[in-house]
Amino acid sequence: MNIGGGDEYDGRTRTSDYAPGASEGSRTTTRTRLPGNEAGGTGSRPPTRPGRSLITVVAVVVLLIAAIAFANRGGGGGEGGAPADDSRGRDSRAQPTAPTGEKPVKNSSDATIPSGFAHTxxxxxxxxxxxxxxxxxxxxxxxxxxxxxxxxxxxxxxxxxxxxxxxxxxxxxxxxxxxxxxxxxxxxxxxxxxxxxxxxxxxxxxxxxxxxxxxxxxxxxxxxxxxxxxxxxxxxxxxxxxxxxxxxxxxxxxxxxxxxxxxxxxxxxxxxxxxxxxxxxxxxxxxxxx
Missing domain, CATH: 3.10.450.50 (Nuclear Transport Factor 2; Chain: A,)
Structure with missing residues (x-):
């Protein structure tokens, strides 16, 4: 099979490419395709190998899995699996209501109205x-x-x-x-x-x-x-x-x-x-x- 497209190879000699205007059956060329280990001589074109496409797909999948694993590990915490401070390096405009890790107020919990707000x-x-x-x-x-x-x-x-x-x-x-x-x-x-x-x-x-x-x-x-x-x-x-x-x-x-x-x-x-x-x-x- 020719993965790259074109005519199929069935292991037999075949004819193709009739000349324009020629009567049906008149041949202009006779072409024989042989497997790579049978095509002797120099300059013979090697057959397309489907293994290359498969290897490419596998390589892309492996890279994606590695990238996801790295991202997950990077978003985690420090020692002991403690959550890391995710406020650094993050665009606050993308998440305007996300917690920043700063305590909003410093006064006691029984106060009627909060006070002690950050000077920011x-x-x-x-x-x-x-x-x-x-x-x-x-x-x-x-x-x-x-x-x-x-x-x-x-x-x-x-x-x-x-x-x-x-x-x-x-x-x-x-x-x-x-x-x-x-x-x-x-x-x-x-x-x-x-x-x-x-x-x-x-x-x-x-x-x-x-x-x-x-x-x-x-x-x-x-x-x-x-x-x-x-x-x-x-x-x-x-x-x-x-x-x-x-x-x-x-x-x-x-x-x-x-x-x-x-x-x-x-x-x-x-x-x-x-x-x-x-x-x-x-x-x-x-x-x-x-």
Whole structure:
């Protein structure tokens, strides 16, 4: 068999290549093919050997297996099979939410709001995400809890002015509009819900002393209860935060909020008031992100 294509060899003499215009049966050449060990004399062409193609395929497979084995060994850990630090040499843009190996915060686990963020761009992102959760939480509706939040996350020079601004924003009129009394409490048999989930962060500006970031968020907001006139609904919004590095941590200078971007609503069945209330009580919120 001629693997390279062309006429087949069956061990016998054959004729081919009739001359154009010649009558059928008139031969122009007579060609005989013999195996290599039978074709004597010099200049005889050796037959094609199928073994070469097979050897090539086997060699490629072996190289692929060796490459995979080497890659697996390189991605593993050091001594004793411990995981290696895979953050080195990896393009963070390819995996923006992958763990980097840095602990997000250094404060105690029982703290209400995380603190002690790293003095890095990632630390600023983590701080912004956590502060977004605190700034759009149910505790902001009550004056005493609101003061505690502002004291913890704002730069010292901005606390008093921010408290005055917040007290004005969370006026009795506004609280009544969302179904709460002047002290930020819901009616009897109703549970107020305001929980924020950061979806992503974007650094607009960063240096060692300050940072400006956007935090894209979703969340649930409203009152869960049969008598509620402000049912719990989903919301999408973006917080823009200006942070400064002060007293060994990132603190808020100012923030603003705008709607969206919001995806198309899905076909999810809306849960009843009791389901929402049970979910809020049974599912704890996260204390930090990223």
């Amino acid at each position: 761009e990632q630390g600023a992102q983590s701080a912004a995400a956590n502060y977004a959760v605190a700034l759009v939480s149910a505790d902001m509706m009550k004056k005493s809890e609101r003061r505690e939040i502002i004291d913890q996350i704002y730069a010292p020079g901005q606390v008093d002015a921010t408290l005055r601004k917040m007290d004005k924003a969370y006026s009795p009129k506004f609280l009544s509009k969302i179904g709460l009394d002047k002290d930020g409490n819901p009616a009897e048999g109703v549970e107020f819900v305001s929980r924020t989930v950061p979806v992503g962060t974007k650094v607009r500006k960063y240096n060692d002393d300050s940072a400006r970031l956007d935090v894209w968020c979703t969340g649930v907001f409203g009152n869960a209860g049969k008598k509620s006139t402000n049912p719990v609904r989903n919301d999408w919004f973006t917080l823009s935060l200006a942070l400064e590095w002060t007293d060994g941590d990132w603190r808020v200078q100012d923030f603003s909020q705008k709607e969206g971007p919001a995806p198309v609503n899905g076909d999810n069945r809306a849960a009843g008031a009791k389901e929402i209330s049970d979910a809020v009580n049974k599912f704890g919120g996260f204390t930090y992100a990223r």
